[in-house]
Amino acid sequence: MSSFSVNGKSYTGNSISISNGKVIIDGKDVTPDSKDITINVDGDIQELKVDVCNRITVNGNVENVKTVSGNVDITGNVTGPIQTMSGDVDCGNVSGSINTMSGDVKYKRS
Secondary structure, three states: OEEEEEOOEEEEEOEEEEEOOEEEEOOEEOOOOOOOOEEEEEOOEEEEEEEEEEEEEEEOOEEEEEEEEEEEEEOOOEOOOEEEEEOOEEEOOEOOOEEEEEOOEEEOOO
């Protein structure tokens, strides 16, 4: 289980998604009142699915990453695929495929 910070408010869980402006952690709606969304994750998570956010920082590993718009910084590794439409991804090693339409992906090569 990881700890999440959504615009400064703390939560715990295993997966996070942002869809249609709603922030969902393990199936629970934790959407902040603000339109600007910044998320920090401490620990490993299974899935990161984001349609729109300002920035996401994950201090740990992620199994799958899928974003539409927003920058993602991952201090650990990605064990599955990365898919992004618009936004940069910066991470450790990537075991899966990487697909992007508009954005940079920076990762460590082992």
